[in-house]
Amino acid sequence: MSKKTVLITGSSTGFGQATARLFADKDWNVAAAMGDVKAAGDLAGRDNVLVSRLDVTDPATIDQAITAAIERFGNLDAVINNAGYGQYGIFETIPHESIQHNFNVNLFGVMNVIRAIVPVFRQQKKGLILNVSSVGGLVGLPSVSIYLSAKLALEGFSEALSHELASQNIVLKIIVPGGDDTAIHACSAKPIAEDGDLDCYGSMLERANAALSKLTKNMTTPEHIAAAIYDAVTDDIKRLRYLPGDNMKHLVEARQELSEDEYENYRRVQVA
Numbered sequence: 001m002s003k004k005t006v007l008i009t010g011s012s013t014g015f016g017q018a019t020a021r022l023f024a025d026k027d028w029n030v031a032a033a034m035g036d037v038k039a040a041g042d043l044a045g046r047d048n049v050l051v052s053r054l055d056v057t058d059p060a061t062i063d064q065a066i067t068a069a070i071e072r073f074g075n076l077d078a079v080i081n082n083a084g085y086g087q088y089g090i091f092e093t094i095p096h097e098s099i100q101h102n103f104n105v106n107l108f109g110v111m112n113v114i115r116a117i118v119p120v121f122r123q124q125k126k127g128l129i130l131n132v133s134s135v136g137g138l139v140g141l142p143s144v145s146i147y148l149s150a151k152l153a154l155e156g157f158s159e160a161l162s163h164e165l166a167s168q169n170i171v172l173k174i175i176v177p178g179g180d181d182t183a184i185h186a187c188s189a190k191p192i193a194e195d196g197d198l199d200c201y202g203s204m205l206e207r208a209n210a211a212l213s214k215l216t217k218n219m220t221t222p223e224h225i226a227a228a229i230y231d232a233v234t235d236d237i238k239r240l241r242y243l244p245g246d247n248m249k250h251l252v253e254a255r256q257e258l259s260e261d262e263y264e265n266y267r268r269v270q271v272a
Contacts, residue, residue: 002075003028003048005028005029007031007076008033008079009034009056009083010034011033012035012039012041015082015132015177016080017222018222019226021226022229024043026230030046031052031066031073031076033052033053033054034052035054037052054083056083057109057112078128078130079129080229084105084106086147087099087106088146102147121170122170126169126170128173128233130232131173132174132229133154134151135243135248138251138255141271142208142212143208143212158174158240173240176242177225177244211270211271212271251271
């Protein structure tokens with residue numbers, strides 16, 4: 001029986017790197033895809049790892065990485081859409097170009113990878129796709145509206161698409177990191193509004209940063225998220241969404257369990 005193969009985008013750092021290492025340690029073949037192959041580090045020295053360049057905004061590099069993985073390992077069983085970055089800041093201060101880039105990477109980039117891999121999985125009549133989302137895709141948090149809007153769209157896209165792909169025996173799952181999300185951590189760590197004419201946001205940012213700092217305490221590590229990703233890929237359970245870590249899960253539970261008015265009051269206390 002041949003080894004299973006996984007392709008992971010954004011494998012040079014963070015969740016992607018930790019996940020690539022874990023799958024390789026678990027005796028999977030790993031196509032470690034990243035924007036800059038020079039950042040591969042020790043992944044490049046493993047026999048069961050293929051490092052390849054993949055820019056999620058460039059469909060040609062996606063096709064090339066998928067083809068290279070199949071040519072090297074003979075099969076491709078799972079794809080993990082991890083590549084992304086945190087666009088944070090006061091909406092009024094963020095240029096249109098930055099907003100567009102945020103969506104190009106965090107949402108349309110995922111769509112590009114899925115569009116490329118679905119025909120492969122459909123032809124082989126099986127496959128698994130896992131999208132890395134964020135707690136912010138389920139609950140709104142201040143000063144990260146652009147990043148979280150892409151994650152909210154990713155949540156809706158993934159949930160709807162999972163039904164379509166299930167008809168082709170393709171499984172789609174979502175993993176939802178919480179306070180370990182680097183974008184949220186970064187925005188809680190420093191001032192955001194840089195436009196001197198908009199210092200009117202200062203007091204709101206101080207309150208928001210203090211609240212987010214509390215929410216992001218006891219953050220889980222990339223290795224913890226990697227383990228959760230591995231479990232989601234290999235558990236053979238028909239489950240859409242996984243929420244590893246406990247530090248922000250209470251916000252999601254409040255959204256799911258409270259009335260609209262009760263949730264709004266709870267949210268304002270927690271994040272404002």
